[in-house]
Amino acid sequence: MIGGGIVGNSLLGHLAELGWRDLVQLDKGPFPNPGGSTGHASNFIFPVDHSKEMTQLTFDSMRQYKEAGTLIECGGIEVARTEERMEELRRRMASAKAWGVDGVKLVTPAEVKELVPFIEESVIIGGFYTPSVAVVDSLRFGTIMRERAQELGAQVFPNTEVLGIDVEDGRVKRVRTNRGDVEAEVVVIACGVWSPRIAQMAGASIPLTPAVHQMIDVGPVPRFLSSKSAIEFPIVRDMDTNMYERQDGQGLEVGSYAHRPILHEPDEIPSIEEASLTPTELPFTQEDFELQLEHALELVPEILGDESVGIKYAINGLLSLTPDGLPLLGETPEVKGLWSAAAVWVKEGPGVGRAVAEWMTRGESEIDLQSSDIARFYDEQKTSENVKARASEGFNKTYGIVHPAEQWASSRGVRVSPFHEREKQLGAVFYEAAAWERPHWYESNAKLVDDYDVQPREHEWDARWWSPNINAEHLAMRERAAMFDLTAFSIFDVKGPGALDVVQKVSARQMNVPSGRVIYTPVLTPSGGFKSDLTIMKMDDETFRVVTGGAHGMADKKWFADHLNGEAHIDDLTSKQTTIGLWGPRARDILASLTSDDVSNEGFPFSTWKNVDIDGMQVLASRISYVGDLGWELYVPMADGEKLWDAVWEAGQAHGIVPAGIGVYGTTGRLEKAYRAFGFELDADYTVVEADMAWWKVKNEEFVGKEAHVAHRAAEPVARLCTLTIDDHVSKSGMKRYPLGREPIVTPDGAPIVDAHGRRSYVTSAGAGPSIGKHILMSYLPPEHAVEGKQLAVEYMHELYPVTVAIVGSKPPFDPENERIRA
Amino acid sequence: MRVLVCVKRVPITGGKMVLTADEQALETRHLGFTISPHEECGVEEAVRLVEANGGETVVLTLGPAEAEEQLRDCMAIGADRGILLRTDGGDWDAQSTAAAIVDAIRGEEPFDLILFGNESADTGNYQVGIRVAHALGLPVVNGLKKIELQGDQVRCERDAGGTRDVYVVPTPAVLSVLEGLNLPRYPSVPGRLRAKSKPLAVVELARPEQKLEKLRLVVPPGQGKQAEILGEGAAAAPKVVELMQQLGVA
Amino acid sequence: MSVLVFVEPEDELSLQALALARTLGEVRAVSIEGAYAPAAWAQALVEAATDAEAIVAAGSDRGNELLAHVAARLDQPFAANVTAVAGDTVTRIRWGGSLIEEARLHGSPRILTVAPHTQPAAEPVAVQQLSLAADADTTVRVLETVAESSGGVSLRDAKVVVSGGRGVGSSEAFAIIEELAGLLGAAVGCSRVVTSAGWRPHTDQVGQTGTKISADLYVACGISGATQHIAGAKGAKKILAINSDPEAPIFSTADYAVVGDLHEIVPAISAELRRVRS
Numbered sequence A: 001m002i003g004g005g006i007v008g009n010s011l012l013g014h015l016a017e018l019g020w021r022d023l024v025q026l027d028k029g030p031f032p033n034p035g036g037s038t039g040h041a042s043n044f045i046f047p048v049d050h051s052k053e054m055t056q057l058t059f060d061s062m063r064q065y066k067e068a069g070t071l072i073e074c075g076g077i078e079v080a081r082t083e084e085r086m087e088e089l090r091r092r093m094a095s096a097k098a099w100g101v102d103g104v105k106l107v108t109p110a111e112v113k114e115l116v117p118f119i120e121e122s123v124i125i126g127g128f129y130t131p132s133v134a135v136v137d138s139l140r141f142g143t144i145m146r147e148r149a150q151e152l153g154a155q156v157f158p159n160t161e162v163l164g165i166d167v168e169d170g171r172v173k174r175v176r177t178n179r180g181d182v183e184a185e186v187v188v189i190a191c192g193v194w195s196p197r198i199a200q201m202a203g204a205s206i207p208l209t210p211a212v213h214q215m216i217d218v219g220p221v222p223r224f225l226s227s228k229s230a231i232e233f234p235i236v237r238d239m240d241t242n243m244y245e246r247q248d249g250q251g252l253e254v255g256s257y258a259h260r261p262i263l264h265e266p267d268e269i270p271s272i273e274e275a276s277l278t279p280t281e282l283p284f285t286q287e288d289f290e291l292q293l294e295h296a297l298e299l300v301p302e303i304l305g306d307e308s309v310g311i312k313y314a315i316n317g318l319l320s321l322t323p324d325g326l327p328l329l330g331e332t333p334e335v336k337g338l339w340s341a342a343a344v345w346v347k348e349g350p351g352v353g354r355a356v357a358e359w360m361t362r363g364e365s366e367i368d369l370q371s372s373d374i375a376r377f378y379d380e381q382k383t384s385e386n387v388k389a390r391a392s393e394g395f396n397k398t399y400g401i402v403h404p405a406e407q408w409a410s411s412r413g414v415r416v417s418p419f420h421e422r423e424k425q426l427g428a429v430f431y432e433a434a435a436w437e438r439p440h441w442y443e444s445n446a447k448l449v450d451d452y453d454v455q456p457r458e459h460e461w462d463a464r465w466w467s468p469n470i471n472a473e474h475l476a477m478r479e480r481a482a483m484f485d486l487t488a489f490s491i492f493d494v495k496g497p498g499a500l501d502v503v504q505k506v507s508a509r510q511m512n513v514p515s516g517r518v519i520y521t522p523v524l525t526p527s528g529g530f531k532s533d534l535t536i537m538k539m540d541d542e543t544f545r546v547v548t549g550g551a552h553g554m555a556d557k558k559w560f561a562d563h564l565n566g567e568a569h570i571d572d573l574t575s576k577q578t579t580i581g582l583w584g585p586r587a588r589d590i591l592a593s594l595t596s597d598d599v600s601n602e603g604f605p606f607s608t609w610k611n612v613d614i615d616g617m618q619v620l621a622s623r624i625s626y627v628g629d630l631g632w633e634l635y636v637p638m639a640d641g642e643k644l645w646d647a648v649w650e651a652g653q654a655h656g657i658v659p660a661g662i663g664v665y666g667t668t669g670r671l672e673k674a675y676r677a678f679g680f681e682l683d684a685d686y687t688v689v690e691a692d693m694a695w696w697k698v699k700n701e702e703f704v705g706k707e708a709h710v711a712h713r714a715a716e717p718v719a720r721l722c723t724l725t726i727d728d729h730v731s732k733s734g735m736k737r738y739p740l741g742r743e744p745i746v747t748p749d750g751a752p753i754v755d756a757h758g759r760r761s762y763v764t765s766a767g768a769g770p771s772i773g774k775h776i777l778m779s780y781l782p783p784e785h786a787v788e789g790k791q792l793a794v795e796y797m798h799e800l801y802p803v804t805v806a807i808v809g810s811k812p813p814f815d816p817e818n819e820r821i822r823a
Numbered sequence B: 001m002r003v004l005v006c007v008k009r010v011p012i013t014g015g016k017m018v019l020t021a022d023e024q025a026l027e028t029r030h031l032g033f034t035i036s037p038h039e040e041c042g043v044e045e046a047v048r049l050v051e052a053n054g055g056e057t058v059v060l061t062l063g064p065a066e067a068e069e070q071l072r073d074c075m076a077i078g079a080d081r082g083i084l085l086r087t088d089g090g091d092w093d094a095q096s097t098a099a100a101i102v103d104a105i106r107g108e109e110p111f112d113l114i115l116f117g118n119e120s121a122d123t124g125n126y127q128v129g130i131r132v133a134h135a136l137g138l139p140v141v142n143g144l145k146k147i148e149l150q151g152d153q154v155r156c157e158r159d160a161g162g163t164r165d166v167y168v169v170p171t172p173a174v175l176s177v178l179e180g181l182n183l184p185r186y187p188s189v190p191g192r193l194r195a196k197s198k199p200l201a202v203v204e205l206a207r208p209e210q211k212l213e214k215l216r217l218v219v220p221p222g223q224g225k226q227a228e229i230l231g232e233g234a235a236a237a238p239k240v241v242e243l244m245q246q247l248g249v250a
Numbered sequence C: 001m002s003v004l005v006f007v008e009p010e011d012e013l014s015l016q017a018l019a020l021a022r023t024l025g026e027v028r029a030v031s032i033e034g035a036y037a038p039a040a041w042a043q044a045l046v047e048a049a050t051d052a053e054a055i056v057a058a059g060s061d062r063g064n065e066l067l068a069h070v071a072a073r074l075d076q077p078f079a080a081n082v083t084a085v086a087g088d089t090v091t092r093i094r095w096g097g098s099l100i101e102e103a104r105l106h107g108s109p110r111i112l113t114v115a116p117h118t119q120p121a122a123e124p125v126a127v128q129q130l131s132l133a134a135d136a137d138t139t140v141r142v143l144e145t146v147a148e149s150s151g152g153v154s155l156r157d158a159k160v161v162v163s164g165g166r167g168v169g170s171s172e173a174f175a176i177i178e179e180l181a182g183l184l185g186a187a188v189g190c191s192r193v194v195t196s197a198g199w200r201p202h203t204d205q206v207g208q209t210g211t212k213i214s215a216d217l218y219v220a221c222g223i224s225g226a227t228q229h230i231a232g233a234k235g236a237k238k239i240l241a242i243n244s245d246p247e248a249p250i251f252s253t254a255d256y257a258v259v260g261d262l263h264e265i266v267p268a269i270s271a272e273l274r275r276v277r278s
Helices: A006-017 A052-067 A083-099 A109-115 A138-151 A192-201 A286-299 A349-362 A384-395 A420-425 A443-451 A468-479 A499-506 A550-562 A587-594 A638-653 A662-672 A706-714 B037-053 B065-076 B094-106 B128-136 B189-196 B233-246 C012-024 C038-048 C061-074 C172-184 C192-196 C227-233 C262-277
Strands: A024-026 A071-073 A076-080 A105-107 A126-130 A134-136 A155-157 A162-168 A171-177 A180-183 A187-189 A209-219 A235-238 A243-248 A251-256 A281-283 A310-321 A328-331 A338-342 A428-433 A436-442 A481-485 A490-495 A518-524 A530-540 A543-548 A569-572 A577-583 A609-614 A617-622 A631-637 A657-659 A720-726 A763-769 A774-781 A791-796 A799-808 B002-007 B009-011 B033-035 B056-063 B081-086 B113-117 B140-150 B153-159 B163-170 B173-177 B200-204 B212-218 B221-224 B228-232 C002-006 C026-032 C054-058 C078-086 C089-094 C099-105 C110-114 C128-130 C144-147 C160-164 C187-190 C217-221 C238-243 C256-259
Touching (some): A006 A024, A006 A138, A006 A338, A006 A349, A052 A071, A052 A083, A052 A134, A052 A349, A076 A083, A083 A105, A109 A126, A138 A155, A138 A349, A209 A286, A209 A384, A235 A286, A243 A286, A251 A286, A286 B189, A310 A384, A328 A349, A338 A349, A420 A428, A436 A443, A436 A657, A436 A662, A443 A468, A468 A481, A468 A662, A481 A638, A490 A550, A499 A543, A530 A550, A543 A550, A550 A569, A587 A638, A631 A638, A638 A657, A662 A763, A662 A774, A720 A791, B002 B037, B033 B037, B037 B056, B037 B113, B037 B140, B056 B094, B065 B200, B081 B094, B094 B128, B113 B128, B128 B140, B140 B163, B140 C061, B153 B173, B228 B233, C002 C012, C002 C038, C002 C061, C012 C061, C012 C078, C038 C128, C061 C110, C172 C187, C172 C262, C217 C262
Parallel strands (some): A076 A235, A187 A338, A481 A657, B002 B056, B002 B113, B228 C256, C002 C026, C002 C054, C054 C110, C078 C110, C160 C187, C238 C256
Antiparallel strands (some): A076 A126, A162 A171, A171 A180, A209 A310, A243 A251, A281 A310, A328 A338, A428 A436, A481 A577, A609 A617, A617 A631, A791 A799, B009 B033, B140 B153, B163 C144, B212 C099, C089 C099
């Protein structure tokens, strides 16, 4: 364990509790405060986040801090200065309900004033009060965990600097320090802002950047002079100015995420001796804080306007930022046995410690860490340019109002498909996935909006990052045909004499099938939750081609790589192959006009692939569909991509083909077919049975998660994935509203719905179903609510909208007999 | 009354002195900057005198453009305006520093008091205030721990090894002060905000020939010595007492 | 080379200055009697130095002040706190001794003071008494001497100093430091952080801008050892550091170390002292 901050200590303690005995912890600094970001953390925790994973980690952390006696509950209020922010606070109410944070409420300025009497309530219009907001002693907690590990045999070496990490045959071997070498089979890098530098010693990458968070401490505050504890008033987050104010004993701490992003290099952080304070408490840059002072003064003039209250401490504190704002957890894809536990804040530290310890011990954790998996990045996302650009952009969003579909502005155009120019000419609006630019819809289809009479969305928030063109493209596809850019697919071959064993082990479904078959399969965790879902084409007896979504492709690839048996290897084709999706009732006509090969239903049945010749190109055509229509995925080498696009486009003209974006592919097309998506419906929290996807026979061969899966089949599920439709969209203010996903599904009177495992019902996906004329929601519901026709409600922006359970299980609302895809 | 305080931008050093590769300066990449502690007390004293008697506190520095930060710091705790004698950042010896300050003061007179720190934290030349006083024909008292204005005179106290020497001199005068003269305040937020818009005059200067010419800097040996560990925690107490007995102090 | 040296009576530092002056050339030692009046005394030195090629004094409060006046009068450069001279190159201390500067001292006569405790003391020599000119300006002179307000053992001259830093935590927590100091007949010291926080008066501050001590033993409790502080502490013959951080910079200056929490260790030392004494 390299690192003795909140993460390293928590993880060490949990590993010891899980039975690890031969543990060694190193830190170049002294204990209890080695000089990293933990030492100057402001140590407060607001549990509500829009991300389920982060909320679960925070919740677990708070429980651990509390059990260790290192948590003081003080409450916290996120205040709004604008109506836009009030709307965001209403959205937070919904997230709190969805993830199970109780006791929260919206409060008026007068109520805020009552809770925090030193605030100037005239500058705010309301607040979001979370009574469980707390301040923790992260150094004390870390010490407790470290000492617990020591009692169980861990050896601890402060003041020991890591000089190198030796790797042999792709496996970590030893850590070299200024006080000798440590042989180790498993090494964890929990080094906060120094992590990239330590990882580099082993040839691995931990893509984070140290960045500055400014804070000042003022005092002594007359009102706090008689305070008995460190904090007696709720913490105030001034969301619109990206700042917070909290009592700290007799002082008030004011922190900011509003200043310009100030990034540092991990190699440039001063040593303990060189630093004026500690290595991560850098000299304060006053000019970056001027505006923040004025904002803070507006909100707490009683304290900050007091001439007798001085600024006693001011730092540019370093913390870790990542390209997507999420932690970097798990075994590095580059080096076996080398783990990352980095970019974790105090509010998640203990939870991350427990989860990663479980992952290291059992191969999975109770809290699903898929969003934080360090294996999620492609090389293009790990570059210093990308990390810096995204960290800079993300920094000012720390307290931001971030739309669920919001796109990054920086570091764009990193990976483009071979048809990118064609798409631009068609007015493609690009969204990014795994550094790829993908059309989300096409402006050239605007005329179809009138043709199909698609209604715009009335509320700006619902219409943001959305276009009626998506629905129009969808309807054109259902009527005629559409072509999709699917270049972002992750594609890799598992090859070799042992390839079948590998894919059998990883896949839940039978892979010993004739060549030419395409199999969609869940990939399970050891306890039978979803690790992924993907399709595998059997190419020949020693080659299986895995195709999976771009966003999760790298993690999937690592999972397969982790199960290689020495008789197989992985050949990554992601950057070599491009894919065009062609679907719609006219798809066969179009394909038939391009090739002389047999593309009839008899000659080319559903769930098979074969090579067809199109204009001299060998095109791999795979007859499957994620949008529920007749058609194919067409694969060619990148170099042939543009030629294939042009061929399909030209042949399609006679059949009314339209280009369609991921808005159709990922949302409207799939929701109408009740197709589940990984990371939305499918995660480690839910089982195949609960997702109603156990329509295949359990194979005789072993596979990861089999035992648990068989047990799941034998038991009555405590939740079932359902499709719901909204009965009335009209809000109290008379405007039609459209939930976007992740909202709580509640009883008609607004009570949360909780299943027997304590999981709350929430909207896993939401979107239009243009062909059925309904807005579709998916949600897991416990049996008493999973009843077709049952009336429930969705809470959106702190208002209830009536919904009906339309379908229990995986039967599609559109074309329920799947006649189209099998046509 | 009008008080001028002269201050100098210096780095806040940590536990170790690190030099730039050319041995011409401290490596300050990671360091914050401040003014010498003696000068902090000088600024505080000036502000208190002006608060009590009315008038104006002017703060002056000679240094790089970045030294504006230190002038603003002084303005944040109450100085009314600043004068920056802007250089390219290289060392100026005491003679040329004093000459530049004298030129600046001549355009700003009269001052009742001109305050200096007794010596700067970094170069420790002990002479700029005296040279300035000499050039202006003013009395100068050094090493002050107490200043008391008495009409058109100022009573000053200076440590003299267990006792204090008392001087009374007429104003205008130059006074060099020591830390301990007072406990300087921290800037308040309103003070910080006011400082932003207080007037700052900038004068560009070219460095004249140096009569005390720095050749190079050296970190003295002795850093990096390892202490003998007597023990850990309270259990070390007997060994500590044993040591004290050996040294003849217990 | 003829060297004029200003000496003060019975002053160790003056004898050290004399030692360095002797390496420069033929020494003429002078002193001045009467109430201290820096400008007038400097005038006397200038008048006595008409053919001197160097003017030297101790790097003491008065030595530095007087030679600064001399240099101002002569409009010549002045190097304070020199440790060595080689031709026209001087070695002098910066940052209270935490850094050394090598510099070329142009001009004539060479005016310099000698950094304290960097030279062995010379044997006393015959000293010529200078008198002030009749027209000497004594506007600035010592009018009276008053007692210093602080009681207790003088920090500067104490044989033992027990000192506390940030690690002590509060003004109340200084009780354990005072207790140990009381047992040892020691002076209480502190670091600059402590005086800035208002926990102790500035008269207790050991450091570059506080008091420079010369104790036989300096006990530094919870002091990290910033260069500012070390500049005042290194005059002690032995330094014992008590600190929870074994990498604290103080440990590379200290002679002895105890690693751990001072709030446990300091009372334990006091208790042990009482035990051995009883």
